Amino acid sequence: MNIVLFGPPGAGKGTQSKRLVAERGWVQLATGDMLRAARAAGTELGKRVADIMDRGDLVSDEIVIALIEERLDEAAAAGGAIFDGFPRTVAQAEALDGLLEGRRAPIEKVVRLIVDQDELVARMQKRAEEEGRADDTVEAFRVRLKNYNDQTAALIPYYQAQGKLVDVDGAGSMDAVAARIAEVLDQE
Numbered sequence: 001m002n003i004v005l006f007g008p009p010g011a012g013k014g015t016q017s018k019r020l021v022a023e024r025g026w027v028q029l030a031t032g033d034m035l036r037a038a039r040a041a042g043t044e045l046g047k048r049v050a051d052i053m054d055r056g057d058l059v060s061d062e063i064v065i066a067l068i069e070e071r072l073d074e075a076a077a078a079g080g081a082i083f084d085g086f087p088r089t090v091a092q093a094e095a096l097d098g099l100l101e102g103r104r105a106p107i108e109k110v111v112r113l114i115v116d117q118d119e120l121v122a123r124m125q126k127r128a129e130e131e132g133r134a135d136d137t138v139e140a141f142r143v144r145l146k147n148y149n150d151q152t153a154a155l156i157p158y159y160q161a162q163g164k165l166v167d168v169d170g171a172g173s174m175d176a177v178a179a180r181i182a183e184v185l186d187q188e
């Protein structure tokens with residue numbers, strides 16, 4: 001099954017994706033992780049996106065769509081993909097729909113993790129201490145939230161119109177959220 005884990009920065013998409021990988025054997029396709037890997041490897045792509053990411057802005061649709069496309073065979077072989085942090089714009093969502101249509105494996109569900117803004121900021125600050133990500137600063141996080149509201153939130157009506165959007169409460173423990181997601185995925 002192909003699903004999108006959707007939500008603002010800090011909503012817990014990465015954490016929950018990794019659990020689904022462990023429990024269901026699906027592949028996590030996280031564009032943020034792919035871009036950070038490119039930076040760590042010192043590739044041309046990594047150099048090109050570094051400043052954009054560090055200030056909290058979105059990299060170009062073209063770049064992230066290409067990264068996703070490269071991994072779709074692997075996801076199909078695993079029996080499913082969890083799209084994490086992608087799509088983030090309507091253009092990305094349309095491109096993804098096009099790619100998956102060609103493969104006859106559409107997105108089945110879009111799980112939207114709902115977390116209030118004060119909690120998002122608190123989680124970011126905790127992660128800043130643990131991981132030291134350059135974009136986990138008050139200023140970059142403000143930009144990330146703004147980009148989410150200005151560009152990514154448009155995907156809510158996009159997926160609602162397709163009848164795929166399911167809201168899940170993203171507050172509480174990781175186990176509690178995982179149980180809520182499992183319930184949604186196991187429902188027909």
Ligand SMILES: Nc1ncnc2c1ncn2[C@@H]1O[C@H](COP(=O)(O)OP(=O)(O)OP(=O)(O)O)[C@@H](O)[C@H]1O
Binds near residue numbers: 011035059
């Ligand atoms: N689909 C995308 N489109 C454009 N830029 C992206 C995309 N995915 C990742 N990026 C870039 O990588 C950065 C980090 O993305 P990532 O998904 O790791 O973080 P996040 O979703 O903001 O936070 P979190 O890890 O808490 O969910 C983004 O701020 C952006 O610069």
Ligand SMILES: [Mg+2]
Binds near residue numbers: 013014030084085
């Ligand atoms: Mg993430």
